[in-house]
Amino acid sequence: MWRTGRKLVGTLWADRKARAGASILALFVLVAVLAPVLSPYSPTATSFARSAPASWSHPLGTTGSGQDALSQLLFGTRVSLLVGFGAGLAATSLAMLVGVVAGYVRGPLEVVLGFLTNLFLVIPGVPLMIVLAAYLPSRGVGTVLVVVSVTGWAWGARVLRAQTTTLASREFVAAARMAGEGTWRIVWHEIVPNMVSLLAASFFAASTAAVLAEAALEFLGLGNPATISWGTMLFWAENSNALLTGQWALLVAPGLCIALLASAMSLVNFGIDAIGNPKLRER
Amino acid sequence: MRYALRRLPVLVVTLWAAITLNFVLPRMMPGTPADAALGKIAGQGPVTASQRRAIEVMLGVPHGSLLSQYWQYLKAIAEGNFGISYTYFPEPVSKVIGAALPWTLALVGTSTVLAFTTGALLGVLAAWRRGSRLDSVATVGCTFMTAFPYFWTALLLLYALGFVLGWFPIRGGYSSSVSPGWDWTFAASALRHSVLPAFTILISGLGGWLLGMRNNMMGVLGEDYVTFAEANGLPARTVALRYAARNAVLPSATAFGMALGMVVGGSLLTEVVFGYPGIGYLLYNAVVNEDYPLMQALFLVITVSVLLANFVVDLLYGFLDPRVRR
């Protein structure tokens, strides 16, 4: 598993798009970690003039409640990355569990899991998310993370399930059975290591979706409006009619960051796609 | 037709599961949404016993066993009795939704089909001329376009084309100066109001279809039957469309059904930004006002619509791929 993982990273780095994506991603991580150092002010300080236009002291202006927008943007990276990677990880883990089990076992469990996957696949995610978030009384980042994970695992499960079924029918799995390997060992040591690139792909796909979903929830005001995140920045900007007052930076900056982060993840995924499907490789 | 009949049980079971999920959700949640809803509605005006009953059936107040609650719930759904709305008091929920549904169906239906067809066609073109300028511009451009949140694209379009340039109205489904009806002034007004939301859905969705179709094409172009068609000296157009694209569209069609849920979600957000009088904006209002009866019914309607659309796509797939027929 370690070996295939390392090979994956090597092949990824050789792909131009994936390299660009990974670089952007690394930059965001760096910003998230160094936010306190990079930010000129505290993101929650409300001591500045309200709705001030961009200036040297406030490159992106200030919000309607007098906070420095740049500082908010920098700190907001943390929430987006946290929800993105966190929900990506949670959704992929769930997808792997459901997908691999449904792909390998036979019988009623397979049918039930398969049906659940298909159900969650066709149930529209955003409305479900909205409804879930509306019913839940506490609306912190944790809630958003859970809601986004619960609605985002099905696609990965479906792909992983198909791949597991394919791998399980390969002769090396039959050979491993005949070599006396148990079911659990076959799943984890024979099948899963062959799906590393697929797992990585579903992780990045789920993370991309999570970043966008988190922004959407916050934008609708279904998160905690007191959190500092790109989504809440958009929420407040929209609420204070920032566009109409000419403070377009308040809307454009967080939106661009979301788009850039999501694109970076998609770019990495292009590289992973190319590994699984050599026909897509760049020449 | 046998193919359609074989698919029917799956649809029925999925519908049942969605309806049941809708029954379970409010009952699983902390607190009693029904009481909260009734409390709010009571502030608006008098609630009749039957109205109270309907809301309790839908959202769950522990009267009797869970099983009998479930039975009542199913009966209520069959009758279309979803209770009354708080936001639009004293309108019944079914009437409120009935008024909003056509707007969404027209807007989202048209723009999604349009996005799929243009995206797929451009994807075919990009793959056929792989490595060309068109290909690289399209793939890179679409990667970014799909990464833009729907609502953000909507906001930017609203600002640029609506507010700054003033080409299109920025809010609503039709101008307040016309009254809804089957006449030209209304139709023209509705059309003008739908341009920006439709355009948002189009450009946000297009990229995904383009990239997907391009990927499928790249796979299909390596197939023997494409090489053989070329070896038989068939015109490039025939090879590209009838042999390559015709097969590449199959996985895209499957993906179309499954991505519908996502598209609908995105479209809902678009409606919110433009204040478009459809299902999405309604859902947003219901959530903001904690109008649980309306919210629950909306979720059900959205889910069922997507399931039905999926079923239709599934049936179309049978026509596209002879291997799954019979």
Next chain:
Amino acid sequence: MAGTPGELGAAGGRRGDGVGGSAPGGSGAPGVGAPGTDGTSSGSGGRDGAVADPQPAAPVVEGEPGGHPQRTQQPLLFASGLDVVYEPAGAPVVHAVRGVDLSIDPGEMVGLVGESGCGKSTLGYALTRLLRPPARITAGRVVFDGRDVTALDQGRLRTMRHRGFAVVLQSGMNALNPVRTIDGHFADVLRTHRRVRGAAARQVAEELLGHVELAPTVLDRFPHELSGGMRQRVVIALALALQPKLVVFDEPTTALDVLVQRAVMDTIARLQAEVGFSALVISHDLGLVLGTADRAWVMYAGRIVERRESAALAGAPLHPYSAALLACHGDPTADNVQLGGIPGSPPDLSVPPQGCSFAPRCWMKEPVCRNDPPERVIGTGTVACHLAPRKLVVPRALEATVLASTAGGMGVGQNSTDGTATYDGRAALSAGPGPGASDGPALSPGAAAAPDGAAWAVRRRRSLERVEPEALVLQDVVKQFRTARRTGGRAGGRADGAWPGVGRARSSTVRAVDGVSLSLEPGHAVGLVGASGSGKTTLGRMMAGMDRPSSGTIRLGGLRVETMRSRDLPRYWQRVQMVFQDPYAGLNPVHTVGYAIGRALRNHQRLRDDRLRSELHRLLEVVGLTPSGQFSAKLPHQLSGGQRQRVVIARALAAKPQVLVADEPVSMLDVSLRAGILRLLDELRRDTGVSLLYITHDLLSARLVTDHLLVLQKGRVVESGPTASVLRSPSHSYTKQLIEAIPVVA
């Protein structure tokens, strides 16, 4: 039997017809002049002179100038100095075709043979301009009918395909658009090239299908509703719709069932005679090529190393590689059957060759082979070998890898316990001519090495220590499958040609195995032969405990497969193991050889640490993977197909089984590697007393490694008996059909 003199005679007449038919076209190219082979052979002659040949060989029989001295007519297609490279991203450039000159005359049928990776398909694609990036023609030209094809733009090329060249692709299985009816395929081609539409087009299509012995109803079908053989016939008919002057057949029958293969090849030969097109048949199967083509080219490492009339090549090959390939074929019904193998593997084409590319695998190599071999004209053919035309003695070293069969006549009439024959066979192998056995390893370190005596002795003792071996007994075994298949039937499931079977009735259950009884005695080797769909693989899987029979019993001592619970199966697998067909799918790409075998040792023999390691190395040595230390750390992709199959066998042996079920263990390997694996299986059986169930469609290999044979048809045993007698005097018509389907060399 193929290649009868009568057919050759017909070929001659055919050529005449072809000339008449295409003469106007040919004369339309006055500027072409002499084919390129001319210049090259004189050029190489010069090089030849420069090389100091240490011992002047027999005088080179110089023919008339030109590659094909006796042909004076204009060639239909010729290529000169053709170079093709693959330039994949992030991988070394592969020089797949190097400086190839060739010419094909109107109306003749040329065969192109070679092992996989020799560049033969690439050459076929280059000649027909179907190469796709990253492959590219870097030098040379291809002139077809007087026009340089390499210089044509796509538009011109497209129009040229009509009345020009057509291609029948490798395994026509996927050459048809899955969502288009057969009618649609014809309509596209006919509309484009012949401007025929509608009812007229349908009529033409029906006529074309008639040529390939298919019913008109096929037109309304989708590709997935047809069997493999029918699909390939449709592809041929589509190629004919172009009214081509040349058809390139790229492995036309490879994916097809044995019986169907023969029928399709016969159709191709008949059509070629009737229609008069030229044909280039590309195949890895020398027997198939020599049986049908007028001339044969042997390709190795991107070059054509020998070109001869088929009969001449079959009778007296000039290049050691051709001779060795020829030795990989044989007649399973002959008195004395021998099989040769070529040690080593083809060279890496991304590395420029140093001298003769075949030298590393050649048993005759001399210092002069360090130089690039010239292409010499000898008689009516050419050969690229320094040593030609030295008489090619079938080399002793190769004889060492030849497997002695259960000596011809001796096996006849005996029943399954033909101990004498078995004993004789062993004696011939081990006590046979000394130089033979010892030359093998010297030639091919690690590849086809024979285990040394000490290892044999150890194994024999071990097998004696085991519990008394028992027979694997099957009684009335039935396996039924419910047909949930949507497709019209499994591809190639039946003998092709019975065309009205298109709309066959779909039954709800299929009896893949229908009441089979057999007993596999300890130390015996039983062959299971039949066409695809005969149920042999299903039976093998049940015997290996991978599937349960629907009814009947499978017993090994106290173990009964039909009632065994899943968790008891490992106990069965300690005694019965399986060697899989596909060496590429049989090993997990992420695990090393040592891991794969080590896990089996751990689970079945409960070995740990040092004892596990030493047993692992011993096993690797037994299967000839030396030095074992090096091999145990390798990943599957670093091994050749033959080496992988040896790993698969070693893993099966790790359980110390009493029974080995080998399902087509060599069918996916190049012919040159088959002998080595078969020899290994045979030795294992003789040395360790393991019994062998050998499943195959290849009667030759069955003759060589089994002493008893069962012929399976539609899940039933239709004939059984000692291998040699079944093959030499078959009583059932199906067995006779199988024997007749074997292409006969010469």
